[in-house]
Amino acid sequence: MSQLDLSTKPAATVTSSELSASALHDKCLAIASNLWWTWQPEVNNLFRDIDPIRWRQLDHNPIALLRELSPERLAQRASEMVLYSRINHAFRQLKEYTANKQTWGATHAGVLGARPVAYFSAEFGIHESLPIYSGGLGVLSGDHIKSASGLGVPLVAVGLFYDQGYFRQRLDEAGYQVEEYQDTKVENLPIEPAISSDGKPIMVSLQTRQETLLAKVWKMLVGRVELYLLDCDVEGNSPQDRHLTSRLYGGDERTRIRQELVLGVGGVRALRALGITPGAYHLNEGHSAFGPLEVVRQSMQDEAHSFDHALRETAQRTVFTTHTPVPAGHDRFDGDLVEEHLGPLRDELGISYEQLMGLGRVEPQNEHESFCMTVVGLKLSRRANAVSSLHGHVSRRMWAHLWPWRVEEEIPIGHITNGVHVPSWLAWQMRQLYDRILPANWIQRMGEAEVWQHIQNVDPGELWETHNALKNLLLVFTRRRLSRQSRRRGESDAAVDAARNVLDPNILTIGFGRRFATYKRANLLFQDLDRLCALLHDSERPIQLIFAGKAHPKDEPGKKLIQEIANSRHNPRFNDRIVFIEDYDVNVCRHMIQGVDVWLNNPRRPLEASGTSGQKVVLNGGLNLSILDGWWAEAYNGENGFAIGNGTQHVSDEITDQRDAENLYNVLEGTVIPMFYDRDDDGLPKAWIQRMMNSIGTLAWRFSAHRMLMDYARTCYVPAAGGLSCDMNFR
Numbered sequence: 184m185s186q187l188d189l190s191t192k193p194a195a196t197v198t199s200s201e202l203s204a205s206a207l208h209d210k211c212l213a214i215a216s217n218l219w220w221t222w223q224p225e226v227n228n229l230f231r232d233i234d235p236i237r238w239r240q241l242d243h244n245p246i247a248l249l250r251e252l253s254p255e256r257l258a259q260r261a262s263e264m265v266l267y268s269r270i271n272h273a274f275r276q277l278k279e280y281t282a283n284k285q286t287w288g289a290t291h292a293g294v295l296g297a298r299p300v301a302y303f304s305a306e307f308g309i310h311e312s313l314p315i316y317s318g319g320l321g322v323l324s325g326d327h328i329k330s331a332s333g334l335g336v337p338l339v340a341v342g343l344f345y346d347q348g349y350f351r352q353r354l355d356e357a358g359y360q361v362e363e364y365q366d367t368k369v370e371n372l373p374i375e376p377a378i379s380s381d382g383k384p385i386m387v388s389l390q391t392r393q394e395t396l397l398a399k400v401w402k403m404l405v406g407r408v409e410l411y412l413l414d415c416d417v418e419g420n421s422p423q424d425r426h427l428t429s430r431l432y433g434g435d436e437r438t439r440i441r442q443e444l445v446l447g448v449g450g451v452r453a454l455r456a457l458g459i460t461p462g463a464y465h466l467n468e469g470h471s472a473f474g475p476l477e478v479v480r481q482s483m484q485d486e487a488h489s490f491d492h493a494l495r496e497t498a499q500r501t502v503f504t505t506h507t508p509v510p511a512g513h514d515r516f517d518g519d520l521v522e523e524h525l526g527p528l529r530d531e532l533g534i535s536y537e538q539l540m541g542l543g544r545v546e547p548q549n550e551h552e553s554f555c556m557t558v559v560g561l562k563l564s565r566r567a568n569a570v571s572s573l574h575g576h577v578s579r580r581m582w583a584h585l586w587p588w589r590v591e592e593e594i595p596i597g598h599i600t601n602g603v604h605v606p607s608w609l610a611w612q613m614r615q616l617y618d619r620i621l622p623a624n625w626i627q628r629m630g631e632a633e634v635w636q637h638i639q640n641v642d643p644g645e646l647w648e649t650h651n652a653l654k655n656l657l658l659v660f661t662r663r664r665l666s667r668q669s670r671r672r673g674e675s676d677a678a679v680d681a682a683r684n685v686l687d688p689n690i691l692t693i694g695f696g697r698r699f700a701t702y703k704r705a706n707l708l709f710q711d712l713d714r715l716c717a718l719l720h721d722s723e724r725p726i727q728l729i730f731a732g733k734a735h736p737k738d739e740p741g742k743k744l745i746q747e748i749a750n751s752r753h754n755p756r757f758n759d760r761i762v763f764i765e766d767y768d769v770n771v772c773r774h775m776i777q778g779v780d781v782w783l784n785n786p787r788r789p790l791e792a793s794g795t796s797g798q799k800v801v802l803n804g805g806l807n808l809s810i811l812d813g814w815w816a817e818a819y820n821g822e823n824g825f826a827i828g829n830g831t832q833h834v835s836d837e838i839t840d841q842r843d844a845e846n847l848y849n850v851l852e853g854t855v856i857p858m859f860y861d862r863d864d865d866g867l868p869k870a871w872i873q874r875m876m877n878s879i880g881t882l883a884w885r886f887s888a889h890r891m892l893m894d895y896a897r898t899c900y901v902p903a904a905g906g907l908s909c910d911m912n913f914r
C-alpha cells in the first residue's frame with residue numbers, strides 16, 4: 184500500500200493491523216519467491232498451517248495459496264494459528280542464508296567467484312508445484328543446484344520453461360494410462376522475466392536456415408543459485424514455434440533439435456545478455472551439447488582466435504556428464520536437420536558441413552553416421568563422466584571406438600556417482616531425530632562420513648518408532664489417493680470404502696516407484712504367481728506392495744505393464760495386497776521413500792546408470808533390496824541392505840530375468856521376511872534395526888548431493904575454470 188493510498192482514506196479505517204496485514208502478505212510472498220523454502224521443513228509446515236486442505240489441493244504451491252487469500256484473511260489465520268513469529272523467523276532465515284558468504288564454496292572453489300559454473304539441463308525437478316521435470320534426470324538437476332546453493336559453489340543454471348510440463352497420469356476404467364497436460368499458470372510460479380545488463384527483458388534470437396527463432400528468459404531463485412529458463416512462447420515466433428517449449432520431450436525429431444538449439448545455443452546467449460561470464464560449463468546429458476559451439480563462436484569473435492584454438496579453449500572449460508547406458512538412448516539427428524538448425528552458426532564458425540557433422544560422429548568421414556549429441560558432448564569437453572562406477576565401465580566400453588588408439592581403461596570418461604539433496608528428501612520427523620543424534624552442524628557437513636557415524640548411538644526403539652510413524656503417513660496417503668482414484672473411475676461405494684482401508688501397518692511393506700520402462704522390470708515379482716501369492720498371504724509373515732510410475736507416452740509395453748499391475752488390486756488372488764498409486768511425481772515419491780520398509784529395484788543389469796530413489800530411502804530408514812546395478816553395485820556391503828543375485832548377467836534376457844526372479848524370491852523368503860518379523864521381547868526387530876543403522880551410517884553421506892557437488896567442484900569445475908588442478912579419482 185503506497186503512502187498516497189493511505190492519505191486518501193479516512194484516518195479511522197487505517198488501523199495498524201491493516202498495515203501489518205499487507206506487510207505480512209508481502210513477507211510470505213517474499214519467502215515463497217525463493218525456492219529455498221522447498222527444503223525447509225518449518226517453512227513447509229508454516230504454509231500448510233495457513234490452510235491445510237487448499238495447500239494439498241494446490242500441489243503445495245504457496246504462491247497460488249497466497250493469491251487466494253486476502254491480506255486480511257491471512258492476518259486472521261496468522262493470529263488464529265500463532266504464525267507471526269514463524270513467518271518473521273523464516274523471512275530472517277532466508278535473508279541470512281542468501282547473505283552468508285562463509286561457505287564451503289568460498290574456501291574451495293574461490294576461482295569460480297567472479298566466473299561461476301554454468302550448469303545446463305533439459306529438466307529441473309525442484310518441487311511438485313513446478314512441473315518442468317519428467318523423472319530421474321530432472322530430479323538430479325534439481326538436487327544438484329540445491330546442493331550448489333547449500334555449499335555456496337558459484338553456479339548459475341540454465342534450462343527450458345515448459346508451460347505444460349510433463350503429463351499427469353490418470354488410469355482409465357481399464358487401468359490404461361491416459362496422459363493429461365495442463366497449462367501452468369505463470370502468475371502462480373516464483374518466476375520473473377530476466378533483465379539484461381542494460382535493464383531490458385532479455386530476448387534471445389536464433390537464426391536457422393528457415394527463420395529466426397525467439398526465446399524470452401525467465402529467472403527463478405533456488406536459494407543462492409539463479410536458474411534461467413528459456414521460453415519460446417513469444418510474439419514474433421510462428422504459432423507452431425510458440426509451442427516449441429510447451430512440453431517436455433514432446434513431439435518429433437525436429438521439435439527436439441529445435442528445443443536443443445534453444446537450450447544450448449540460446450542458453451549461452453542468454454548468459455551473455457545477462458552479463459555473466461562462466462568460468463566453466465557443465466552439460467548435464469547431451470541435450471545442451473550445441474552450447475559449446477556458441478562459446479567457440481563468441482571466443483573467435485571476441486579474441487580473434489582461430490576455430491581450432493577456440494575449440495581447444497572451450498573444451499578445456501567444458502564438463503560433460505552422460506547418463507545413458509543404452510546406445511539407442513542417445514539423441515541423434517540427420518544431416519539435413521543439423522544443417523537447417525546449425526547452418527548459420529556453422530557459417531560464422533567458418534567450418535564446412537562435413538566438419539560440423541564430423542563433430543557429432545564417431546568416424547568423422549562416415550556419411551552414414553548421423554549426428555549424435557553424446558559424441559559432440561564428448562568431443563567438445565575435456566572432462567567427461569558417467570554417473571556411477573559401473574556406468575563408468577559401461578560408458579568407456581560404449582565409446583571406446585572414439586579413441587581407437589587407447590585401451591579401454593584409458594578411455595577418458597570417469598565417474599562421479601549421483602547423490603541426493605538430503606534436506607529435500609529427509610522426513611521432518613527423521614530430521615528431528617538426527618538433530619538430537621548427529622553433531623550440531625550436521626546439516627552443513629552432511630557430505631562427510633564422520634558425521635553419520637553417530638547414528639550408532641541412536642536408541643533402536645526410537646529409530647523404529649520414528650520409522651513406523653512415517654510408514655503410517657504413507658499408508659494414510661496411499662488410502663486417500665486410492666479412494667480418490669476409485670471414486671473418479673466411478674467404482675461402487677463399497678470399492679471406494681475398501682480403498683479407504685487397504686494395507687496394514689503391521690505388514691512388511693515393499694515399495695516400487697519408478698518409470699515403467701521395460702528394462703526396470705516392474706513385473707519381475709510376478710514371474711511366479713503362486714510363489715508371490717504365498718508371500719502375500721502367509722498367515723504369520725505376509726508382505727504388501729505399493730507401486731507407482733509413469734510410462735513414456737509412446738511406450739506401449741510400459742503402459743501394458745502398468746495396466747497389469749494396477750488391475751491386480753481387483754484380482755481376488757492378491758486381495759488388496761498390491762496397490763498402484765497414480766501420477767508418480769516428486770510428492771508421491773517423497774511419501775513412498777519416507778515410509779516403506781523396503782525399496783525394491785530390479786532393473787536388468789547394467790541398464791540403470793545410477794538410480795537415486797534408493798538413496799532417498801536410506802535417509803529415512805528404509806532398506807534397499809536391489810539388483811547390484813547403478814549406485815547399489817558400489818554401495819552394498821553385505822550388511823546395509825539386501826542384494827538380489829551377485830551381479831552377474833546372461834546374454835539371454837529371458838534367462839537373466841528367470842534367474843533374477845528366482846534370486847528375488849529366495850532373498851525375500853530366506854532373509855528379508857524372516858529378519859523383519861524376528862522380534863525381541865520388546866517387539867523390536869533387532870537385526871533389522873541394526874541394518875537400518877548400517878544403511879544410514881555407511882550410505883547417507885556418500886550418496887548425498889553435497890558429496891557429489893564437492894566431487895564435481897574439486898575434480899571438474901575448479902580445474903576447468905583454470906584453478907589448481909586436482910586429479911580425479913576417475914575410476
Ligand SMILES: *Cc1c(COP(=O)(O)O)cnc(C)c1O
Nearest residue numbers: 318319697768769772794795796
Ligand atoms: C528421485 C526420483 C526419480 C529417480 O529415481 P530412480 O531411482 O532413478 O528411479 C524419478 N522420479 C521422481 C519423481 C523422483 O523423485
